Amino acid sequence: MALYGKLETDIEIRASAEKFHEIIYQxxxxxxxICSDKIQGVELHEGEWGKVGTILYWRYVHDGKNCVVKTVMEAVDEKNNSFTWKVLEGDLLNGCKSFRIKIKSIPKEKGSVIHCGLEYEKLHKGIPDSHTFLQLCVDIAKDIDAYLMGDINEGSFITKA
Incomplete structure (x- = not known):
C-alpha cells in the first residue's frame, strides 16, 4: 500500500514573482x-546553477537539528516561474521513499504569491506528515521577500563571532 502525501501552502509576498523565482531557482x-539561521549552505554538486539536472547539496536547520539533503532540479517552467526539486538523499528521506519540493511564483498586481508544494511517499503510516518542513519553506520565503524588498541586507542574520 502506497502512502502518498501532499502538503501545499500559498505565501503572499511583496516582491515580484520574477525576482523571487530568480533567487531561489538560479x-x-x-x-x-539571507537566512543563515535556516539555510547554512547550498553547494553545487553537479551541473550549472538554474539548469535541469543540476544537483545541489543543502545544509539546513529543521526542528532544531542540523540536516542535509541532496536535490536534483527535476523540472523548470521559466514562463510560469515554477520548478521542482527531487530529493535524492538526506534527512528528508529518513521516513520517505520519495520527496519533491515544488515552487511556483505567481505575479499579482502588487507583489506575488509563492505556491509551495511538498509531495512524498512515506515508508509506513507511522511517519508524520511534513508540516514542520512546509513551515520552514514558508519562513525561508518570507526572509527572501524581506531581503528582496530591502528590509534586510544579505548576511544580516549572520552572527558575529
Missing amino acids: RPHHISN
Missing part, C-alpha cells in the same frame, strides 16, 4: 546569506 547559494 541563485539558491545566496539563500544561506
Whole structure:
C-alpha cells in the first residue's frame, strides 16, 4: 500500500514573482546569506546553477537539528516561474521513499504569491506528515521577500563571532 502525501501552502509576498523565482531557482547559494539561521549552505554538486539536472547539496536547520539533503532540479517552467526539486538523499528521506519540493511564483498586481508544494511517499503510516518542513519553506520565503524588498541586507542574520 502506497502512502502518498501532499502538503501545499500559498505565501503572499511583496516582491515580484520574477525576482523571487530568480533567487531561489538560479541563485539558491545566496539563500544561506539571507537566512543563515535556516539555510547554512547550498553547494553545487553537479551541473550549472538554474539548469535541469543540476544537483545541489543543502545544509539546513529543521526542528532544531542540523540536516542535509541532496536535490536534483527535476523540472523548470521559466514562463510560469515554477520548478521542482527531487530529493535524492538526506534527512528528508529518513521516513520517505520519495520527496519533491515544488515552487511556483505567481505575479499579482502588487507583489506575488509563492505556491509551495511538498509531495512524498512515506515508508509506513507511522511517519508524520511534513508540516514542520512546509513551515520552514514558508519562513525561508518570507526572509527572501524581506531581503528582496530591502528590509534586510544579505548576511544580516549572520552572527558575529
